[in-house]
Amino acid sequence: MKIGIAGYGNLGRGVEAAVTNAKDMELVGIFTRRDPASVKPATDTPVYGFAALNGMEDEIDVLVLCGGSATDLPVQTPEFAARFNVVDSFDTHANIPQHFANVDAAAKAAGTVGIISCGWDPGLFSLARLYFSAVMPEGVDYTFWGRGVSQGHSDAIRRIPGVADARQYTVPVPEALARVRAGENPELTTRDKHTRECYVVAEEGADLAAIEQAIVTMPNYFSDYDTTVTFISQEELDAEHKGLPHGGSVIRSGRTGLASEFADTLEFSLDLDSNPFFTGSVLAAIARAAFRMSEEGKAGAFTILDIAPAQLSPLSKDELLAHIV
Amino acid sequence: MKIGIAGYGNLGRGVEAAVTNAKDMELVGIFTRRDPASVKPATDTPVYGFAALNGMEDEIDVLVLCGGSATDLPVQTPEFAARFNVVDSFDTHANIPQHFANVDAAAKAAGTVGIISCGWDPGLFSLARLYFSAVMPEGVDYTFWGRGVSQGHSDAIRRIPGVADARQYTVPVPEALARVRAGENPELTTRDKHTRECYVVAEEGADLAAIEQAIVTMPNYFSDYDTTVTFISQEELDAEHKGLPHGGSVIRSGRTGLASEFADTLEFSLDLDSNPFFTGSVLAAIARAAFRMSEEGKAGAFTILDIAPAQLSPLSKDELLAHIV
Numbered sequence: 001m002k003i004g005i006a007g008y009g010n011l012g013r014g015v016e017a018a019v020t021n022a023k024d025m026e027l028v029g030i031f032t033r034r035d036p037a038s039v040k041p042a043t044d045t046p047v048y049g050f051a052a053l054n055g056m057e058d059e060i061d062v063l064v065l066c067g068g069s070a071t072d073l074p075v076q077t078p079e080f081a082a083r084f085n086v087v088d089s090f091d092t093h094a095n096i097p098q099h100f101a102n103v104d105a106a107a108k109a110a111g112t113v114g115i116i117s118c119g120w121d122p123g124l125f126s127l128a129r130l131y132f133s134a135v136m137p138e139g140v141d142y143t144f145w146g147r148g149v150s151q152g153h154s155d156a157i158r159r160i161p162g163v164a165d166a167r168q169y170t171v172p173v174p175e176a177l178a179r180v181r182a183g184e185n186p187e188l189t190t191r192d193k194h195t196r197e198c199y200v201v202a203e204e205g206a207d208l209a210a211i212e213q214a215i216v217t218m219p220n221y222f223s224d225y226d227t228t229v230t231f232i233s234q235e236e237l238d239a240e241h242k243g244l245p246h247g248g249s250v251i252r253s254g255r256t257g258l259a260s261e262f263a264d265t266l267e268f269s270l271d272l273d274s275n276p277f278f279t280g281s282v283l284a285a286i287a288r289a290a291f292r293m294s295e296e297g298k299a300g301a302f303t304i305l306d307i308a309p310a311q312l313s314p315l316s317k318d319e320l321l322a323h324i325v
Numbered sequence: 326m327k328i329g330i331a332g333y334g335n336l337g338r339g340v341e342a343a344v345t346n347a348k349d350m351e352l353v354g355i356f357t358r359r360d361p362a363s364v365k366p367a368t369d370t371p372v373y374g375f376a377a378l379n380g381m382e383d384e385i386d387v388l389v390l391c392g393g394s395a396t397d398l399p400v401q402t403p404e405f406a407a408r409f410n411v412v413d414s415f416d417t418h419a420n421i422p423q424h425f426a427n428v429d430a431a432a433k434a435a436g437t438v439g440i441i442s443c444g445w446d447p448g449l450f451s452l453a454r455l456y457f458s459a460v461m462p463e464g465v466d467y468t469f470w471g472r473g474v475s476q477g478h479s480d481a482i483r484r485i486p487g488v489a490d491a492r493q494y495t496v497p498v499p500e501a502l503a504r505v506r507a508g509e510n511p512e513l514t515t516r517d518k519h520t521r522e523c524y525v526v527a528e529e530g531a532d533l534a535a536i537e538q539a540i541v542t543m544p545n546y547f548s549d550y551d552t553t554v555t556f557i558s559q560e561e562l563d564a565e566h567k568g569l570p571h572g573g574s575v576i577r578s579g580r581t582g583l584a585s586e587f588a589d590t591l592e593f594s595l596d597l598d599s600n601p602f603f604t605g606s607v608l609a610a611i612a613r614a615a616f617r618m619s620e621e622g623k624a625g626a627f628t629i630l631d632i633a634p635a636q637l638s639p640l641s642k643d644e645l646l647a648h649i650v
Contacts, residue, residue, distance in 0.1 A: 306634075325421050
């Protein structure tokens with residue numbers, strides 16, 4: 001199947017790697033809003049402007065959209081779904097129903113498949129929430145994120161006057177994790193569940209106390225958390241904090257039995273060296289499913305909850321029965 | 326939807342509890358090979374002999390088969406699939422392809438849906454193996470079972486002369502688990518991965534040394550493991566070892582990135598007070614999917630890998646988009 005990538009930031013690089021390494025996929029082009037000459041891919045894939053997509057409908061089976069959820073995907077996914085099978089990792093949870101409706105209308109009108117919100121949260125964590133609640137209806141879900149870099153929070157720190165660079169880690173509170181895993185079903189506030197560690201490079205002469213105060217009191221981002229701020233040099237940040245590791249867990253603690261007499265705990269967790277390269281690898285598997293669903297004549301918007309798991313795998317039905325089931 | 330249960334052992338009791346507690350399901354009958362008068366269900370569900378199923382095709386939407394994998398299900402699942410939508414937890418991994426083919430032929434001829442091998446392994450662990458390998462193709466899977474009671478191994482001990490009762494626990498080796506979780510990708514033998522703990526009640530005057538020797542040297546069951554044998558009284562076994570807890574983990578340790586430069590670990594684990602009651606709860610969710618797939622006009626054999634996740638949930642599409650994705 002022939003894959004295109006629209007948007008070439010960290011996530012686009014992740015999709016490029018995953019598609020290049022998949023035996024059943026061919027990467028036909030990287031498409032960018034920037035000047036194509038300014039984009040240097042990691043492979044020898046040709047780079048085009050977005051306008052080049054006009055007329056390439058027959059050359060691309062699935063277009064993987066790697067823009068941001070704030071402003072790119074709400075526009076791009078419906079637009080491109082009107083011409084291509086598309087896959088995205090739209091991750092603004094509150095807006096997923098609206099995004100789904102927009103993509104569904106465009107894809108149904110065009111006869112294409114649009115699969116949205118397929119990274120790891122939403123995406124694999126959505127699957128965990130679905131399966132866990134379906135097979136153990138009585139229970140409580142907990143989602144923990146980290147230890148990992150939050151790019152949104154890092155950006156928020158960088159916008160503070162006097163900050164030259166910053167990296168923010170979201171860290172689950174070990175005691176909270178332990179209580180949930182032990183089946184205690186604790187009531188946990190935002191502050192109980194995660195702490196936030198900030199590594200900040202200040203501009204020369206900046207007021208460090210003012211920067212720290214601006215961070216720890218920032219509403220939505222930091223004020224509801226126990227936040228630590230550590231000032232470091234640009235060299236140290238570049239040497240120690242340039243990666244984008246992440247991870248997390250979905251844990252459901254619940255009960256089975258006629259009178260709820262048995263306690264059970266289910267957990268899905270991941271630990272990633274690179275958030276965007278792993279998310280890119282997920283999107284490549286989703287693109288395989290999008291292609292197959294389109295070949296079956298399906299059309300409209302879908303999430304990972306609508307995809308039969310076997311559709312994601314390059315293995316044949318017989319191989320799945322013999323080795324995976 | 327109207328559910329029947331065929332076979333009323335531990336698993337049948339688990340399905341009875343789960344279906345009784347599900348708001349969208351009605352348990353219409355328990356069917357047994359034994360004398361129905363000898364079966365006392367935990368609810369006021371009527372009990373019938375298997376013969377009563379003749380003519381009840383319109384009164385049962387899905388029949389959940391709770392017999393054993395050794396001799397019951399290979400015969401029962403194809404037979405009942407010729408008349409009912411059926412669900413089973415057939416767990417003899419090596420024979421799944423043949424079982425699938427038998428059920429597929431019967432279900433396709435009858436226009437029914439037969440979903441096989443849906444407990445937690447095979448079942449939820451099959452899902453983990455599928456999703457993990459699809460989203461991270463480069464990697465190695467490890468499956469650990471326990472700490473939990475193996476009923477097959479407990480039965481094997483009870484067949485040794487001089488043994489009055491026994492309970493066997495399968496226990497993952499903590500060091501092996503830790504190495505896998507740390508991403509070391511170790512090569513592990515059977516002995517490296519699990520130990521076996523046996524609690525044995527000897528008959529009066531029995532030769533304890535001979536019993537222990539018979540256990541630890543038993544081929545297939547114990548000879549490949551580090552096995553400990555502890556003799557206890559019937560009272561202690563009844564007090565401390567009558568439950569059927571179990572659990573386990575599927576862990577995939579792998580790499581992403583164009584040159585495999587990033588290491589990632591994915592894990593699904595469960596910890597269960599009661600293996601049969603949890604498995605029964607899984608089967609109830611699968612029965613919901615079987616009913617819906619049948620209503621859609623599907624026919625033939627399926628595994629959990631063929632079921633779109635949303636089919637398992639009682640939640641509506643809008644609820645899933647708003648709260649689960």
